[in-house]
Amino acid sequence: MSEKGGKGYSAPKAPKSALKTSQVSSKGKDDSSAKSKRGRKVQFDNEGTPEVNSRNFSDFGGKFETLSSKGDFGKAGKGGKTMGEGKSAMLKDRSKLELRIENELPKNAKCLMDCEAADILQGIQEQMVLLSEDPTIKIPAPFDRGLQYAKRGNHYSDPQSLRRVLDNLTKYGASDGEICMIANICPETVDEVFALVPSLKKKESKLKEPLKNALSELAKLKDST
Amino acid sequence: MFFHIVLERNMQLHPRHFGPHLRDKLVAKLMRDVEGTCSGRHGFVVAITGVEDIGKGLIREGTGFVTFPVKYQCVVFRPFKGEILEAVVTMVNKMGFFAEAGPVQIFVSNHLIPDDMEFQSGDMPNYTTSDGSVKIQRDSEVRLKIIGTRVDATEIFCIGTIKDDFLGVINDPGAAA
Numbered sequence: 001m002s003e004k005g006g007k008g009y010s011a012p013k014a015p016k017s018a019l020k021t022s023q024v025s026s027k028g029k030d031d032s033s034a035k036s037k038r039g040r041k042v043q044f045d046n047e048g049t050p051e052v053n054s055r056n057f058s059d060f061g062g063k064f065e066t067l068s069s070k071g072d073f074g075k076a077g078k079g080g081k082t083m084g085e086g087k088s089a090m091l092k093d094r095s096k097l098e099l100r101i102e103n104e105l106p107k108n109a110k111c112l113m114d115c116e117a118a119d120i121l122q123g124i125q126e127q128m129v130l131l132s133e134d135p136t137i138k139i140p141a142p143f144d145r146g147l148q149y150a151k152r153g154n155h156y157s158d159p160q161s162l163r164r165v166l167d168n169l170t171k172y173g174a175s176d177g178e179i180c181m182i183a184n185i186c187p188e189t190v191d192e193v194f195a196l197v198p199s200l201k202k203k204e205s206k207l208k209e210p211l212k213n214a215l216s217e218l219a220k221l222k223d224s225t
Numbered sequence: 226m227f228f229h230i231v232l233e234r235n236m237q238l239h240p241r242h243f244g245p246h247l248r249d250k251l252v253a254k255l256m257r258d259v260e261g262t263c264s265g266r267h268g269f270v271v272a273i274t275g276v277e278d279i280g281k282g283l284i285r286e287g288t289g290f291v292t293f294p295v296k297y298q299c300v301v302f303r304p305f306k307g308e309i310l311e312a313v314v315t316m317v318n319k320m321g322f323f324a325e326a327g328p329v330q331i332f333v334s335n336h337l338i339p340d341d342m343e344f345q346s347g348d349m350p351n352y353t354t355s356d357g358s359v360k361i362q363r364d365s366e367v368r369l370k371i372i373g374t375r376v377d378a379t380e381i382f383c384i385g386t387i388k389d390d391f392l393g394v395i396n397d398p399g400a401a402a
Contacts, residue, residue: 105228105230105266105267105303106230106231108230108231109228109229109230110228110229110230111226111227111228112226112227112228112229112300113227114227116227117227117271117300120229120272120274120300121271121272121300124272124274140260140261141261141328142260142261142263142269142270142271142302142327142328143260143261143271143272145325145327145328146227146269146271146272146300146302146327146328147271148327149302149326149327149328150227150327152311153311177226177305180226181226181308181309184226184309184310184311185309185368192390192391195389195390195391196309196370196389196390196391196392197309198307199307
């Protein structure tokens with residue numbers, strides 16, 4: 001059967017273990033029919049609804065993600081939250097260690113930089129101080145640890161300007177998750193960004209200059225400690 | 226990484242709570258039940274920031290409980306494969322070291338520590354480079370990359386590496402003078 005070649009793209013995912021939740025279906029009907037001829041085992045992504053995929057994936061609770069993620073989150077977290085970006089099945093080659101947030105969280109999830117999270121959690125803590133006078137209300141441990149972590153990672157005095165500077169990069173193809181990572185890392189050079197966020201490397205030519213400018217802006221915004 | 230998301234949950238309320246403060250009681254119960262919990266999909270629910278909508282209650286047959294569908298916004302912390310995090314070392318042994326980033330525990334195996342760092346046992350076990358210039362010990366801050374995650378009933382556990390470029394110790398508490 002040579003549906004593989006005949007559909008106008010090369011190397012669709014081979015029929016591997018049923019555990020894989022391949023997300024090739026951005027191509028739509030073509031993929032499904034190709035796969036069906038090969039004797040599909042589990043109907044995870046018939047019509048390519050990414051939410052179905054991610055829900056099914058999360059059922060595999062006890063397994064390390066490394067086992068089942070070989071090229072299956074084919075989008076590899078590129079191009080923002082719109083799942084129908086049409087990234088092809090060639091993504092099997094992509095590194096496993098690229099950030100792939102968009103496939104695993106609900107579409108309305110908003111990535112927060114550490115400084116933004118610190119602001120929000122600080123506000124909640126101030127309210128909690130009042131609530132904690134009630135002995136039946138306990139402040140959960142993850143909240144404390146989350147707040148400490150966010151504060152520690154917070155090198156910037158003004159989250160809004162930070163967000164403004166980095167949102168500029170979305171015009172050049174950086175996704176929300178990648179932007180938040182850049183903010184959290186506090187990089188000093190462009191090389192550092194590309195080394196730590198490999199998914200940006202594909203857009204290196206477009207991103208290099210804007211990134212350089214963004215980093216110099218960030219350096220000005222950094223708290224002087 | 227932190228996220229701000231909207232989640233939905235069905236809350237059951239006992240009839241003794243019905244009355245003019247029904248909504249407040251529902252929200253308090255939601256906070257008690259959800260804050261601090263952990264799920265595979267969303268990670269740790271660190272805090273609830275608001276309640277978007279409380280649907281109509283449905284009385285359950287056989288009991289007097291009423292189920293309300295509640296939509297709420299919350300801040301969650303979820304580590305991802307490929308993410309770069311700064312974590313604080315909590316324990317060092319010859320297999321590697323444990324570190325904590327927020328509510329998440331991360332283990333870095335000695336195979337994923339650069340080869341020029343050796344384990345030194347003693348009162349304060351640590352990993353040190355051959356020239357002694359870089360040390361990883363308890364309370365050191367390290368930048369690491371997550372390479373795998375596992376979710377238990379109540380917590381998320383990750384495996385990390387510091388063997389790549391731009392990873393490793395940020396701040397050595399022993400060096401502070």
